[in-house]
Amino acid sequence: MSRRGGFIFGALLFLLLGLFLIWLLNKIEPYQETIAHGASPEARSNIYLAAESYLRKQGLTVAHADGLEVLNDLPAAGHTLLLLADRSRMTPRQADRVLDWAAKGGHLLFVAEALYDEDDGKSGDLLLDRLGVQQYESEDLDEEDSEDAEQSEATESEEDAATEEDVESDAAEDDPQQAQGEEEAPAEADAEPEDEDRYPELTKLYLENEDAPAYIDFDTGFHLYDSADRAHAWANSGNATHMLQMNHGDGLVTVLTDSWIWQNNNIASHDNAWLLWYLTQDTSVTLLYRAERDDLPALLLRNFPEALAALALLIALVLWHVGRRQGPQLAPASRSRRQLEEHLRASADFLMRRSGKQVLLQGLQRDILRRARRRHPGFERLAVAEQWQVLSRLTRMPTAAISQAMRPLPKQRLSASEFTRQVAHLQSLRNAL
Structure with a gap:
């Protein structure tokens, strides 16, 4: 092939390659794909990690503790204690200690953990019983309300019927024609129904100078009742109360039916995060994850598992050494022997x-x-x-x-x-x- 033929062949090949690249670029479309790797190890070990981060972004000082011993060095004034852990093993002395801390000017927020027992006159939740707050299931309230409503409606209908009969009889005696005209007059139009609750499954918190309430998705299966009439603020859903706030000494106490609204998976829903900020604003926050003190075996097992395993192995070896035989086993002697020696x-x-x-x-x-x-x-x-x-x-x-x-x-x-x-x-x- 001559030099001119090679040049033409190379130019055609370069042209074809350029056309192919232009066609390929027109076919290629960029796209974005999000790969979910799941929660981080920190989030899996701390279900309130998102709540802590949110409060820090709002400019609040947030700390967390593993036991009630934090109250020794925690000043009450200007602090909020979020008691979100299990309190089934809390002692009466510890309950009094927490309430005394709140009475000195602190803000105590905790979750109701037990239902009120009418027979025993208590719930078993030490904090609830000391504050006079009772927790019920919403289903029990619905049954009681329906029975009371039926009785009240029956009574009202009987009273209305008697009143109408008396009015009609008096009108007939005074003016028979007017009574007849009233019977033929068409019935008045029913009153327009009031605005129904558009979100009965959500809890609403009304604030002063605000037209619309804040919506929080508490678990509507439980209801808080202030038997001592101490609450000055509350949040209700369609049929139940899920938050009570009351004065206690120089401080505040807030009782909730549940705290799952502030866990990592739910804090971004509705106004859940806003409620956390509203209850803790202008204070330093301490989250308490454990309300009871572990005994010595539990502490040793959590902090020194390797040492405990080595000690158990050493004890097993000592027992094996002490219990093994010192020499071969002697055969049983024959019963037929009768030697005096x-x-x-x-x-x-x-x-x-x-x-x-x-x-x-x-x-x-x-x-x-x-x-x-x-x-x-x-x-x-x-x-x-x-x-x-x-x-x-x-x-x-x-x-x-x-x-x-x-x-x-x-x-x-x-x-x-x-x-x-x-x-x-x-x-x-x-x-x-």
Whole structure:
């Protein structure tokens, strides 16, 4: 191929490549795709992490604590304590301590945890019982309201019927024609219905100088009742009350039916976040996640699991070492054996384990004295030195050997060699008699 032909071929190839790129660029459309990786480890471990971040963005100082010991260093004035943890193990002393802190000028916010029991006259929730707040299920309230409404409607209908009859009878007596005209007159149009609640499932909080209420999606299955009539602010849904706020000493106490509205998945719904800011504005906030103190085993298990596992393994090894056999297992003896030597040896072993070596040595000494009395009448009436001389004459053994064998035994424990040597002297003395 000539140079001119190669140039033309390259130009055509470059042109075709440019056209292909232009066509490809027209076909390609950019797009965005969001890949959800789920909640972060911090959010999974702290269900109120979004609430903390929101309050910090509003300029509030937010801290969290794991126990009521935070009250020791937490000033009451200018602080809000969000008690959102489980309080089933709270003691009466701890409940009084929390309310005393609020009475000094703090703002206590907690969640009602138990239903009121009419038979017991209490709910078991220490904070609710001390404040006179009662929690019921909304279904129970609906049943009571329907029964009361039916009774009131029946009473009103009877009273209205009696009143209409009296009015008609009086009108007929005064002017029969007017009464007849009223019967033929068409009925008046019904009054226009009042504006119905557009969001009965949401809780509404009305504020002064505001035309529209704030909407919060509390759980409508529960209702708070202020039996002591201390509340000065509240928030209601269509059929129940879900927030009460009352004065307590120099401070405030706010009671809610639930706190799930401020968890990570729900705080962005409706006006949930706004309510959290409204209740904590102009204060420092402390979130309390644990209302009870763990016992020592729980603290050790949470903070030192490896050390506890090593200790358990060490105890198991010590028990295995102490409990293992020291030597092979002896085969059971045959019941047909009747050897006197084995019985004597077993009796001697039993006496030595039970009473000690001194008992066996004293037995040999008594046996020697018994034999000496047989061979020398009046032996027991002699002095100890004379007895040893008689034994030396009868056995033809030196007095020093006899005194060593017959002397009183020491109180301290004898070694195996001393015990064997003493037994040998006594047996030689006894055999010589």
